Amino acid sequence: MVRLVVGHSRDLMAAREQLEQQQTIQAMIVEEAPLDQTLEAICRMLEAQLQGGICSIMQADVDERRLHLIAGERLSTAYRQAIVSVAIGPDVGACGSSAHRRELVVCEDLALDPRWERIADLAASEGLRACWSYPVIARDGRLLGTFATYYRRPATPGSHELERIVQAVDLVALAMERAQDRRALWESEQRYRSLFTYNPDAVFSMDLQGHFVTANDHCAALTGYSVEALRGTHFSEFLQPDDLAAVQQTFELTGAGEPCRYELQVPHRDGTLHRLDLTTLPVVVDERIIGVYGIAKDVTRRREHETRLRILERGVEASVNGVLIADAGVPGLPIIYANDAFQRITGYARAEVIGRNAHFLQGSETDPAAVQKLRHELAQHREVHVTLCNYRKDGTPFWNDLYISPVRDEQGAVTHYVGIQHDISEQKTYEAHLAYHAGHDALTGLANRSLLEDRLVHDVELVRRQGKRLAVLFLDLDEFKPINDSLGHAVGDELLRGVAQRLSAAMRPGDTLARLGGDEFVVLLPDLHDAGQAMEVAERLLSIVSRPYRVGAHELSLSCSIGIAVSGADIEQPLELIQQADMAMYRAKQQGRNACQWFTPEIIHRMGDRVTLRNELQEAIEAQAFELHYQPLIDREGKVAGVEALLRWPHPLRGYISPAQFIPLAEETGQIIPISEWVLARACRDLHQLDRVGLGRLNVAVNLSPLQFHRASFLGKLRETLAVTGLPAPQLSLELTEGVLMNDTEGAIETLHALRTMGVGVAIDDFGTGFSSLSYLKHLPIDRVKIDRSFVSGVANSAEDAAIIQGIISMAHHLGLKVVAEGIEQEQQHHLLTAHGCDLFQGFLFARPMPLESLIEFLAEHRPLSIDGA
Numbered sequence: 107m108v109r110l111v112v113g114h115s116r117d118l119m120a121a122r123e124q125l126e127q128q129q130t131i132q133a134m135i136v137e138e139a140p141l142d143q144t145l146e147a148i149c150r151m152l153e154a155q156l157q158g159g160i161c162s163i164m165q166a167d168v169d170e171r172r173l174h175l176i177a178g179e180r181l182s183t184a185y186r187q188a189i190v191s192v193a194i195g196p197d198v199g200a201c202g203s204s205a206h207r208r209e210l211v212v213c214e215d216l217a218l219d220p221r222w223e224r225i226a227d228l229a230a231s232e233g234l235r236a237c238w239s240y241p242v243i244a245r246d247g248r249l250l251g252t253f254a255t256y257y258r259r260p261a262t263p264g265s266h267e268l269e270r271i272v273q274a275v276d277l278v279a280l281a282m283e284r285a286q287d288r289r290a291l292w293e294s295e296q297r298y299r300s301l302f303t304y305n306p307d308a309v310f311s312m313d314l315q316g317h318f319v320t321a322n323d324h325c326a327a328l329t330g331y332s333v334e335a336l337r338g339t340h341f342s343e344f345l346q347p348d349d350l351a352a353v354q355q356t357f358e359l360t361g362a363g364e365p366c367r368y369e370l371q372v373p374h375r376d377g378t379l380h381r382l383d384l385t386t387l388p389v390v391v392d393e394r395i396i397g398v399y400g401i402a403k404d405v406t407r408r409r410e411h412e413t414r415l416r417i418l419e420r421g422v423e424a425s426v427n428g429v430l431i432a433d434a435g436v437p438g439l440p441i442i443y444a445n446d447a448f449q450r451i452t453g454y455a456r457a458e459v460i461g462r463n464a465h466f467l468q469g470s471e472t473d474p475a476a477v478q479k480l481r482h483e484l485a486q487h488r489e490v491h492v493t494l495c496n497y498r499k500d501g502t503p504f505w506n507d508l509y510i511s512p513v514r515d516e517q518g519a520v521t522h523y524v525g526i527q528h529d530i531s532e533q534k535t536y537e538a539h540l541a542y543h544a545g546h547d548a549l550t551g552l553a554n555r556s557l558l559e560d561r562l563v564h565d566v567e568l569v570r571r572q573g574k575r576l577a578v579l580f581l582d583l584d585e586f587k588p589i590n591d592s593l594g595h596a597v598g599d600e601l602l603r604g605v606a607q608r609l610s611a612a613m614r615p616g617d618t619l620a621r622l623g624g625d626e627f628v629v630l631l632p633d634l635h636d637a638g639q640a641m642e643v644a645e646r647l648l649s650i651v652s653r654p655y656r657v658g659a660h661e662l663s664l665s666c667s668i669g670i671a672v673s674g675a676d677i678e679q680p681l682e683l684i685q686q687a688d689m690a691m692y693r694a695k696q697q698g699r700n701a702c703q704w705f706t707p708e709i710i711h712r713m714g715d716r717v718t719l720r721n722e723l724q725e726a727i728e729a730q731a732f733e734l735h736y737q738p739l740i741d742r743e744g745k746v747a748g749v750e751a752l753l754r755w756p757h758p759l760r761g762y763i764s765p766a767q768f769i770p771l772a773e774e775t776g777q778i779i780p781i782s783e784w785v786l787a788r789a790c791r792d793l794h795q796l797d798r799v800g801l802g803r804l805n806v807a808v809n810l811s812p813l814q815f816h817r818a819s820f821l822g823k824l825r826e827t828l829a830v831t832g833l834p835a836p837q838l839s840l841e842l843t844e845g846v847l848m849n850d851t852e853g854a855i856e857t858l859h860a861l862r863t864m865g866v867g868v869a870i871d872d873f874g875t876g877f878s879s880l881s882y883l884k885h886l887p888i889d890r891v892k893i894d895r896s897f898v899s900g901v902a903n904s905a906e907d908a909a910i911i912q913g914i915i916s917m918a919h920h921l922g923l924k925v926v927a928e929g930i931e932q933e934q935q936h937h938l939l940t941a942h943g944c945d946l947f948q949g950f951l952f953a954r955p956m957p958l959e960s961l962i963e964f965l966a967e968h969r970p971l972s973i974d975g976a
């Protein structure tokens with residue numbers, strides 16, 4: 107009984123001890139003691155409960171299908187090392203097999219058990235003979251590990267042992283599961299902490315009132331305040347006043363469970379504004395919203411970048427230049443972008459060009475050298491600028507001034523090419539136009555002086571090498587000026603074009619025909635075997651030019667004078683040939699026009715004369731070295747009816763020089779103006795003096811030069827001269843040639859009316875030699891016409907001249923005009939003219955032009971005088 111009691115109390119003690127051990131282990135589990143320590147404690151507990159049992163625990167790595175030793179201190183180090191990692195498999199010892207089969211595996215005698223073959227010796231040396239392994243399975247069925255119990259003798263478990271083992275395995279499962287849960291929780295915490303800590307954006311949380319609870323370092327960087335300073339601060343303190351209401355609203359929405367996302371400008375502590383992309387989320391714990399999370403991304407730079415990009419993109423889009431972008435990373439450099447201007451310039455729609463290489467714009471006229479340069483530079487990844495001919499979609503060519511630049515990435519590798527194209531077709535056309543005009547005469551389209559000179563220099567060099575000769579023909583029209591003056595510039599221009607056409611048609615390939623201006627043309631004949639050929643050409647041109655022209659209603663005749671200069675073997679200055687031909691032409695003119703003249707050195711002397719004459723004329727003007735002579739006009743009764751003032755130049759060496767010689771030169775040089783002013787003043791003064799000496803108020807006719815008549819100051823000067831000299835206007839007559847009136851007719855008629863108003867008379871000089879007819883006279887406020895001397899000289903012998911004179915006189919009388927005949931040398935002429943009704947007579951027959959003193963004597967002898975008849 108006592109024994110029983112003793113046995114009973116021993117059981118009780120064992121049970122209590124067991125319970126305490128279990129509680130200790132449960133406490134370790136609850137207190138989260140390290141897993142290996144807890145498991146060792148479980149091993150010790152079971153070893154204490156099972157006589158001779160040695161326990162070890164392995165943890166499963168299901169993914170790798172292995173078991174790793176985690177507890178089993180009672181085993182030797184060598185043995186533990188041997189089983190530190192065991193595969194899970196059907197026949198791998200006791201543990202590998204039980205993990206595989208998920209059931210108790212009993213190896214009763216390790217020495218005999220084939221599953222222990224691999225480490226049978228080791229087990230034997232360890233003194234182990236039996237091993238039972240029990241799988242540790244989680245509540246959800248996962249394999250957690252195995253629990254092994256070794257014996258140093260062959261053994262199989264009885265119910266007692268099994269019961270203890272199952273209890274211990276339950277504790278192992280609990281400890282392992284809790285450890286795994288803890289581990290999972292800790293990992294999850296780490297994950298979320300990482301998300302918070304390492305987030306490149308500012309992450310923060312707020313309580314439901316809007317105070318910061320947590321904030322990562324980026325929040326500090328973004329605001330300029332430390333994380334500590336942020337904590338507890340209300341978000342409103344970081345906002346601009348205008349944003350408060352809107353942010354409050356989104357905060358409330360998020361607080362009510364709705365995530366929000368918006369952009370906001372937030373001032374940094376240093377005053378700079380940062381643009382934030384802000385996301386707010388509710389913080390939900392146990393299905394209850396306890397706060398608001400915020401994630402703020404600083405998009406300031408990105409927005410600035412986007413704005414810049416947008417502006418740039420807009421700039422590219424709106425550019426008047428075509429812009430193409432090609433992908434350098436793809437073979438064939440396909441176009442990936444084309445702007446509107448490209449579409450406008452080329453006519454290709456964007457979709458038609460994307461994906462193609464831009465060389466489809468090239469065509470037959472594209473300069474291969476430009477394309478070569480383009481390819482070469484692009485292959486070197488360099489910028490390139492070329493101007494090349496491209497083609498639009500409709501096939502028309504255009505000039506493309508193209509700049510291509512490589513675009514590089516941060517590593518310097520070329521990723522794209524940007525091509526900027528500028529359609530410079532108009533500019534090219536303009537340049538071609540200018541180039542053409544730089545070398546051509548606008549009126550006739552012939553070469554101009556500049557092109558002529560280039561060709562001359564080139565041709566002289568060529569003929570020198572070929573051993574040939576070159577001739578320069580200088581051609582000047584003979585009667586062009588009067589035609590131009592009388593019929594107007596339009597007719598003159600038409601005539602020049604006609605001449606140019608005829609000359610052009612007569613040229614051979616290689617010849618050059620140029621117009622130097624006015625009525626001067628130059629021909630280069632570069633392919634001469636002998637100089638005689640040049641004369642043949644010149645004569646042919648003379649006859650070509652002299653064929654009649656029809657311009658509008660006018661049938662016109664022209665002739666020309668041609669000077670010829672031929673290159674010698676030793677010519678140094680090719681341009682001299684033009685001067686030489688010019689001088690020869692001038693000589694041809696002097697010799698009666700409509701002629702050709704070779705250049706000879708003797709001509710140079712003659713030309714020198716002309717220059718000398720001009721200089722002497724200038725000296726005479728300055729010294730007022732002219733004289734004025736007067737030739738009387740006689741009326742039908744034989745009385746002196748007036749005088750004509752005629753200019754005389756007493757040359758110190760050459761005696762009196764005829765106005766016919768120097769007046770044309772003076773008109774060319776403009777020297778006629780001071781001369782004319784002197785003549786007018788002198789004539790007025792002289793005639794006024796005649797009156798003062800009692801010889802009466804005689805009319806004086808003064809010749810007017812065209813240049814003088816058309817000057818704006820003409821009438822003013824005339825009034826001034828009359829006023830200064832005191833000559834009454836009715837005593838003055840002005841003699842004009844027909845040509846003067848035809849040129850600028852409107853202005854001329856106006857001037858004539860002004861003269862009539864003043865009382866100054868007007869006579870048409872040299873009547874009959876011009877191109878006009880009498881009919882135009884009726885529109886003119888004139889007083890008289892002077893029949894040209896050439897008709898008067900023929901009146902006695904030529905019936906035709908007599909008829910013309912008769913016609914002129916009757917028509918003039920019909921218009922109320924007086925008729926003067928000049929150059930009367932014979933009585934018979936006077937007689938006939940009187941018979942035809944001529945009113946006034948002038949000529950050597952009555953008196954030669956004479957100085958004023960002689961005129962005074964003449965008048966004294968021929969009294970009484972009258973101005974009424976004039």
Ligand SMILES: Nc1nc2c(ncn2[C@@H]2O[C@@H]3COP(=O)(O)O[C@H]4[C@@H](O)[C@H](n5cnc6c(=O)[nH]c(N)nc65)O[C@@H]4COP(=O)(O)O[C@H]3[C@H]2O)c(=O)[nH]1
Nearest residue numbers: 752753764765766785809810811929930931948949950951
């Ligand atoms: N053979 C011949 N000739 C006669 C006879 N009677 C007069 N003459 C000449 O005929 C010319 C008449 O002048 P014109 O036809 O106006 O032609 C003038 C006139 O056009 C121009 N001229 C003369 N003086 C002036 C002047 O002061 N100013 C301007 N602009 N031209 C002038 O020079 C031209 C020539 O003048 P001149 O040599 O003085 O020549 C004068 C005169 O000497 C004659 O019976 N027989």
